[in-house]
Amino acid sequence: MAVTALLAGSGPMAPGTSHATASCETRxxxxxxxWTPMTFVGDVVCPHHLGSVRLQSTTQSSxxxxxxxxxxxxxxWKRGGQYQGSDIWYxxxxxxxSASRMSKGWGYLPAAELRVSTxxxxxxxxxxxx
Numbered sequence: 001m002a003v004t005a006l007l008a009g010s011g012p013m014a015p016g017t018s019h020a021t022a023s024c025e026t027r028x029x030x031x032x033x034x035w036t037p038m039t040f041v042g043d044v045v046c047p048h049h050l051g052s053v054r055l056q057s058t059t060q061s062s063x064x065x066x067x068x069x070x071x072x073x074x075x076x077w078k079r080g081g082q083y084q085g086s087d088i089w090y091x092x093x094x095x096x097x098s099a100s101r102m103s104k105g106w107g108y109l110p111a112a113e114l115r116v117s118t119x120x121x122x123x124x125x126x127x128x129x130x
Contacts, residue, residue: 023047024116025071026123032075034093035104040075044124047071047115053107055100057081057089065094065105074109077120078130084112088119091127 024046032040053065057080074090081087094105111119120126 024121024123027073030073032073032093034075034091034106035102042125043073043075044121045071045073046121048109049113049115051109051113052098053092053094053105053109054089055103055107057108057110059083059110061108062099064097064099064103064107066096066098067092067109068095070115072109074121074124076125076127076130077111078108078127080108080110083110086111086119090114090121090124 024044026042026044028042030041030043032043034040047070048067050067050070052063053067054061055064057078059081072092074092076091077088078091079087080089083089088111089108090111091106091108094107097103097105114121
């Protein structure tokens with residue numbers, strides 16, 4: 001049975017807005033289904049540094065995929081291991097799969113990799129399993 005995670009948010013911010021999410025776009029009706037298969041309704045698209053998606057929200061976890069393009073979408077956030085001063089990690093799907101083919105590149109990108117000044121990103125829901 002799929003579980004739906006709802007995203008709070010009213011849409012993208014107006015041009016020229018100085019709020020931290022001015023560089024992110026909220027898409028409340030976009031749907032994603034992960035490998036479990038959990039369904040997510042809504043995401044936030046944000047610019048970020050290119051990097052590794054990890055199977056768990058810790059730097060000791062295996063790399064499960066790579067994000068090769070920016071911006072990318074994120075469906076939720078959770079707390080995990082510390083990475084560059086933050087314990088926030090964002091759940092997404094990598095552009096490539098590096099390890100577990102079963103999980104299809106789904107995993108976590110640390111907050112420090114996003115090009116935003118506020119974490120968690122306003123308008124993005126906390127993961128239901130965190």
